[in-house]
Amino acid sequence: MTWRVEFLDDGVLPDLESLPEDIRARFLRISRLIEAEGIHKLREPYVAHLEGPVWEMRMRGRDGIVRAA
Numbered sequence: 001m002t003w004r005v006e007f008l009d010d011g012v013l014p015d016l017e018s019l020p021e022d023i024r025a026r027f028l029r030i031s032r033l034i035e036a037e038g039i040h041k042l043r044e045p046y047v048a049h050l051e052g053p054v055w056e057m058r059m060r061g062r063d064g065i066v067r068a069a
Contacts, residue, residue: 003038005031022061027068030057 007013016024030046039047039055048056050069057068 001038003035005034019066020061020063023059023063023066026059026061027057027066030059 016027019027030042033042033046045058045060048058050056054069059066059068
């Protein structure tokens with residue numbers, strides 16, 4: 001199975017770009033891990049399974065924690 005990280009809508013990218021650089025870098029790293037390995041092979045602290053097909057991506061930076069589902 002090929003994995004791809006997609007944005008829900010056009011409003012997500014501006015929100016992502018407004019985050020601190022270290023958080024954006026972690027988002028990119030986790031996204032690449034998901035696409036390369038598949039989300040089921042990743043665990044915390046990168047991702048957490050919430051319910052059904054919904055997973056949460058977790059990013060930690062100097063300014064705090066950001067989570068995206």
